[in-house]
Amino acid sequence: SQKIEQNSEALNIQEGKTATLTCNYTNYSPAYLQWYRQDPGRGPVFLLLIRENEKEKRKERLKVTFDTTLKQSLFHITASQPADSATYLCALGGGYNKLIFGAGTRLAVHP
Amino acid sequence: DAGVIQSPRHEVTEMGQEVTLRCKPISGHNSLFWYRQTMMRGLELLIYFNNNVPIDDSGMPEDRFSAKMPNASFSTLKIQPSEPRDSAVYFCASSLRGQGSQETQYFGPGTRLLVL
Secondary structure: OOEEEEOOOOEEEEOOOOEEEEEEEEOOOOOEEEEEEEOOOOOOEEEEEEEOOOOEEEEOOEEEEEEOOOOEEEEEEOOOOHHHOEEEEEEEEOHHHOEEEOOOEEEEEEO | OOOOEEEOOEEEEOOOOOEEEEEEOOOOOOEEEEEEEEOOOEEEEEEEEEOOEEEEOOOOOOOOEEEEEEEOOEEEEEEOOOOHHHOEEEEEEEEOOOOOOOOOOEEOOOEEEEEO
């Protein structure tokens, strides 16, 4: 069955450093992959989408890579700020805009 | 745009009672998704609709769960009878599916359900 793995442990980093979150998957060939941010008590919010034929995507301080051979996506936040503290969810995309979500990684950026 | 609207935001009920969760998707969106989120299982897709038609309900845990979408601007998720293990946050999301559209899903604020 399809499986998505994200770091289950929280990631703690110092303000100004680059945060790198990992998403690995098996038994799936997604047409695209998305990253969402979720704050406590709120619904997930879309951040970035990367398609299977793309290697890298950037948006401001965010960067996503997608390696379909390794079945892995890396999500980077450069010059991290305390306001970036949240849970980040990886989601694999298929037909009908259906998404399968990973469990998420909690990021804590300390001043 | 008001975004996806869900009601109620919080629901506390007793085991055996019927629970109805409501969702109003973003105007113009043609796909609607119901998710359940718990600490143990994360964000699980329950069912999704395209143009008001259920496409895949394989994520619905049991026959106690049912969902409807009578028109493009309204959907319900019903649990009857409810059980304590149904306690979770239920999210509704909508998106626009079609050529040239984005696959982004827009989530509502969620309904926090507690079944005693």
